[in-house]
Amino acid sequence: MKPETLAVHAGGAIDAATGAVVPPIHLATTFEHPPDAGEITGYLYGRYANPTQDRLEAALAALDGGAKALAFASGMAAGAALMQNLPAGSHLLLADDTYFAFRKLLATSAARWGLEWSLVDMSDPVAVRAALRPSTRCLWAETPSNPLLKVSPVAELATIAREAGARLVVDATFATPLLLSPLALGADVVLHSTTKYLGGHSDVMGGALVFARDDEWSAAVFETRKLQGAIAHPLASWMVLRGLRTLAPRMDWHCRHAAAVAHFLASHPRVERVHYPGLGSHPQHAIARQEMRGYGGMLSLEVHGGRAAALAVAAALKLFTNATSLGGFESLVEHRQSTEGPESTTPPSLLRLSVGLEHPDDLIADLEEALGAA
Numbered sequence: 001m002k003p004e005t006l007a008v009h010a011g012g013a014i015d016a017a018t019g020a021v022v023p024p025i026h027l028a029t030t031f032e033h034p035p036d037a038g039e040i041t042g043y044l045y046g047r048y049a050n051p052t053q054d055r056l057e058a059a060l061a062a063l064d065g066g067a068k069a070l071a072f073a074s075g076m077a078a079g080a081a082l083m084q085n086l087p088a089g090s091h092l093l094l095a096d097d098t099y100f101a102f103r104k105l106l107a108t109s110a111a112r113w114g115l116e117w118s119l120v121d122m123s124d125p126v127a128v129r130a131a132l133r134p135s136t137r138c139l140w141a142e143t144p145s146n147p148l149l150k151v152s153p154v155a156e157l158a159t160i161a162r163e164a165g166a167r168l169v170v171d172a173t174f175a176t177p178l179l180l181s182p183l184a185l186g187a188d189v190v191l192h193s194t195t196k197y198l199g200g201h202s203d204v205m206g207g208a209l210v211f212a213r214d215d216e217w218s219a220a221v222f223e224t225r226k227l228q229g230a231i232a233h234p235l236a237s238w239m240v241l242r243g244l245r246t247l248a249p250r251m252d253w254h255c256r257h258a259a260a261v262a263h264f265l266a267s268h269p270r271v272e273r274v275h276y277p278g279l280g281s282h283p284q285h286a287i288a289r290q291e292m293r294g295y296g297g298m299l300s301l302e303v304h305g306g307r308a309a310a311l312a313v314a315a316a317l318k319l320f321t322n323a324t325s326l327g328g329f330e331s332l333v334e335h336r337q338s339t340e341g342p343e344s345t346t347p348p349s350l351l352r353l354s355v356g357l358e359h360p361d362d363l364i365a366d367l368e369e370a371l372g373a374a
């Protein structure tokens, strides 16, 4: 079945008890079971699994073509559980602009978890091969990346990982299962911050992992979620599942609006550079065209005049709200360096745009005015 159809139906089986077309939200934290807990075949306790989360996981597994999906309380919780289940002594090789909170997490926790890690330009397979160590057990790509919109060649990275005896993790938060299918290209695990496009309405936190195989690794990560408790709340699971129902048309609009905004910005004299995989000038445009079904709703621009000029443009925008996060129906702008803090490697002149569902003419008019005024 096509992803658009799966997004509408997966995990949506009619409720057997009532015939309800929309799934019920099971808030119960505990479930009746036989006196001998060893005989349990169903649900036991809310921290382990619950029926609403199961529906979301079934939908995510179907959409990404995986054997097993695990929903989490946030994207960070999902990624952390994955990292914590790499064998002690492993080296983890990540994209140099990996989501900054993952870099921060590793800086504070990797040594305690017995992990080594280093960064590389994941869009450059030659550099990736050169950065491998005998102990490399995991390649961690993020495509398109946050906030530089770098695109990684997933199929080629999968080959490199396989040859090195490492697993390939792809953070596909920007792409969503609608635009990129990392598992079909050979990746082992896909990570989503469902807080973003999958939820789609800036009103629910969540994360998910979709595994190509249901094996010891997925079982170990399930155990970590169960014991550390970073499970998705039933209500949050339900809201992400509802978000999925409109993901396909939303992504279609996000892609078209972002492309219109990117083309406008690319020819604006106050704009030094636009990072958008859909532009012919993007360094990995060819890879994006080959592996993706669309270029997404995220882009970054670098404003002539550095940090002060970028902040002035951000302040002058009216339709774009200054706020972090992305993937909601509404357009957001963020001076990413100020959010990431002193350790940020993001250019000071960079503004990240999450292009929403407003009419692109209005978005472009807002940008035109702000760029002219600042």
Ligand SMILES: *Cc1c(COP(=O)(O)O)cnc(C)c1O
Pocket (backbone or CB within 6 Å): 074, 075, 076, 077, 099, 142, 146, 171, 173, 174, 193, 194, 195, 196, 205, 206, 207
């Ligand atoms: C937001 C984000 C995350 C973290 O997800 P949370 O839901 O905020 O914990 C991870 N990766 C990318 C690419 C993101 O944009």
